[in-house]
Amino acid sequence: MKPKLSIIKIGGNVIENPKNLSHTLELFSQMDGHKILVHGGGKKATEVGNRLGIEAKMTNGRRITDAKSLDVAIMVYGGLVSKKITALLQALGCNALGMSGADANAIHAHKRPIKKVDFGWVGDVDGVNSDGISKLLLAGFTPVFCALTHDGNGQLFNTNADTIASELAIGMSTEFETTLYYCFEKKGVLRDVEDENSVIQHINSETYKALLDEEVIADGMLPKMHNCFHALNHNVKQVCIGDSDMLQKTSSNFTTLTL
Structure with a gap:
């Protein structure tokens, strides 16, 4: 039987709220077994870039990364945000190790091909060094990956x-x-975006198609759901979406996705 691994991704609204971030990291540190944290930092990168006179460029909600913007991303994701999170986790007794995809050759990628839009220095993932990351986990480290x-x-x-x-x-x-957890500001996938209590607690492939047809799942939730089912179709056991409280053993008010 394979050992269990939890992979938790925290969104920008969690990172930017110190109280929420502290609560989330405390719950993360208390999770049993092997675990990995993944974070972005786009809002902070935009803020720092503006201070440096480097304006964020977007198209259809997606970031264009030119050479200067990439430097900002490296500084903010791999430095400012990563080290703050790892220090907070160390204070909670979690032996966190801040990493990028380059560290230990963990995540290999290629430059996104130019089609209708040139996204610049944006990478599409080719593969993951599971052997190297496994050695870190088994040695007692908790990897914290930036974007x-x-x-x-x-x-x-x-x-x-x-x-x-x-x-x-x-x-x-x-x-x-x-098991993959997407942790953001909502309690889960909502049937009604105006009603925080309308959490859809379970979605499978069949109900997912129905929710798409009904346009219950739309806009910014579409790429997130695509990533969820991409994972499920490639041997990930289950995916969970909700706020940080879903990381507690006793929590049940979030969305679980399975095939």
């Missing part, structure tokens, strides 16, 4: 943190029974 990958030739890429979490869960499923 950076690399191509093995010295080039770093900005890569969507939801995608990194999904690809890590898939890659590590060869060694572990993996």
Whole structure:
């Protein structure tokens, strides 16, 4: 039987709220077994970039990463946000190790091909070094991944943190029974976005199609759900979506996705 692994991705609204971040990291540190944390930092990167006179460029909600923006992402994701989170986890007794995809050759990627839009230095994941990451986990470390990958030739890429979490869960499923958690400000996938209590507690492939047809799942939730089912279709046991309280053993008010 494979050992269990929990992979938790925290969103920008969690990272930007000190009280929420502290609560989330405390719950994360208390989770049993092997675990990995994944974080972004886009809002903070935009803030720091503005201070430096480097304006964030977006198209259809997606970030364009030119050379200067990549430098900001490296500084903010791999430095400012990563080290603050790892220090907070160390204070909670969790032996966190801040990492990018380049560290231990953990996440290999290639530059996204130019189609209708040139996204610049944005990477699409090719693979995960499950053997190397497994050694860190078994040695007692808790990897904390930022949203950076690399191509093995010295080039770093900005890569969507939801995608990194999904690809890590898939890659590590060869060694572990993996569960993926997407932790954000909502209690789960909502049937009515105006009603915080309208959490859909279970979604499978069939109900997912129905929710798409009904346009219950739309807009910003679409790429997140795509990552969820991409993971489930590649040996990830289950995916959970909700706020940080879902990380508690006693919690049940969140969305669980299975095939």
